[in-house]
Amino acid sequence: MPRLSVVDSIRTALIGPRSRKMRTALSALGVAVGIAALTAITGIAASNQAELLAKLDALGANMIVVQPGYGPDNKPVALPETAAGMIERVNGVEQVGVLEKVPDDTGVYRNDLMPKSQGNGLTAYAASPDFLSSVEGSVAKGSWFDETDRSLPVTVLGSAAAARMGITEPGVRVWIGEQWYTVIGILDSAGLAESIDASAFLGDHWAAEHVSAKGDDTIASIYVRMTDGGTGEKVRDAIARAANPSSPYVQVTGLGDLAGARDTADDSLSGLAVGLAAIALLVGGIGIANTMVVAVLERRGEIGLRRALGARSGQIAGQFVAEAIVLGGLGGLAGLLLGAAGVFVYASVQGQAATIPFLVLLGGPLVALVVGVIAGLYPAISAARLSPTAALRTV
Structure with a gap:
């Protein structure tokens, strides 16, 4: 065949x-x-x-986040107020931005009718005018704090916070803590720094006088931008020692680690x-x-x-x-x-x-x-x- x-x-x-x-x-x-x-x-x-x-790439692989660590009793060990200034002296540090705590019961809501027992996953922080540039963030709509805004009852919302409350434009008011705040800006997504996206930011001067946490435990996070290639183990150890010389309990995380x-x-x-x-x-x-x-x-x-x-x-x-x-x-x-x-x-x-x-x-x-x-x-x-x-x- x-x-x-x-x-x-x-x-x-x-x-x-x-x-x-x-x-x-x-x-x-x-x-x-x-x-x-x-x-x-x-x-x-x-x-x-x-x-x-x-x-x-958007946020930068050379970003390090410093936060209070946990001691042997499993309680957070506060960062001293001098932490940011000491970190700036470390070789290879390009820029430092600080987020400060507000009282835990400072809720972020669309209006004052929302029950305070109903959580929405949003957090309020106090931020200085140079914080946004330290994380190379950008404003989608409106503006970030200037020297005047940082002393007024205004807020800038992260992208997720704005979306969760149904806010698409600045100019509206939101209820934070026990007071109304006018939204002056909405940020673009911060990429791997997801906690920024789900936050409402207050001016540091206003918060210090009206709502900031009292005592020594005021720093929530310090964002440290390093020069390229400056996020190795030795650099992190140096930053941890500079942040709190009196305690080894400092949490230092590289955003590149999160991606890994x-x-x-x-x-x-x-x-x-x-x-x-x-x-x-x-x-x-x-x-x-x-x-x-x-x-x-x-x-x-x-x-x-x-x-x-x-x-x-x-x-x-x-x-x-x-x-x-x-x-x-x-x-x-x-x-x-x-x-x-x-x-x-x-x-x-x-x-x-x-x-x-x-x-x-x-x-x-x-x-x-x-x-x-x-x-x-x-x-x-x-x-x-x-x-x-x-x-x-x-x-």
Whole structure:
């Protein structure tokens, strides 16, 4: 029997799946689930990583946050009022910004009718005019504090705080503590410094006179911008010692560490996804193999007839391998489309750009084809070994 061309081989391979559409769909389902899981989770992790890198670039990998640490009694150890000034003297420090505490019961609400027992996750801080530049923040609408505003009952809202209260423009009033404040500005998102986004800022002079926490425990956070490459362990130790020379309990965190922690979490999730995808692909491969074994049994008459007409055993085996490849390829393509759709939906909900690694786009279908080849080997060999005489008896 003459050798079939590539086109004829493909056409022949499609005959079986077309005649058993439901069985074909169920056989390809396992492969589709595996490829979809691999594509979706890998794409989501890549999208998150791209978003993190963008946020890190926006805020700067050279940002360090200094906060009160916790002592042996698990209580916070206050930073002294001199902490910011001492940190400025550390070699490599470019700029320092301070957020000061206000009393814990200083709630931030849209109006004075909201029950004080109903929390909304918003926090009030006192900030100086140079705080925003120290974190390289920007104002989306309105303005930041100037020398006059810092002494008046006005506030600047973080992006999340404004969104949560339904405020889109400056000029409205909000209820903070027990007083009305006029919103003079709304900030852009601060990226990795998410606590800034969910905050309402008061002028430091006004807060010192009217609402700031009393006593020595007034500093909530100190944002330290270093020169490039200046966030190593030695630099952090120097900043911790400068912030509170009398106590070792100082919390010093690099925003680059936050990105690394999230990246590690995404890597763990990706590893889990690969495991789940491998299981799904194994199940899919078994399904394809089972389908092809049944196909061999059902088509023994066809196999015997083709062998009687001169088809070689290799051609018979090649036909069944080709059909298995078709099943794997269909599952891989469907899984790739489903996984990509999942990534785009997730990215749309999160408001970020969808990213799917090229290796996944290329490798997903290739893996599916390999699964098809492996799953089709045993049925193909079984078909090739059938005796033409025995096979023709089933016709």
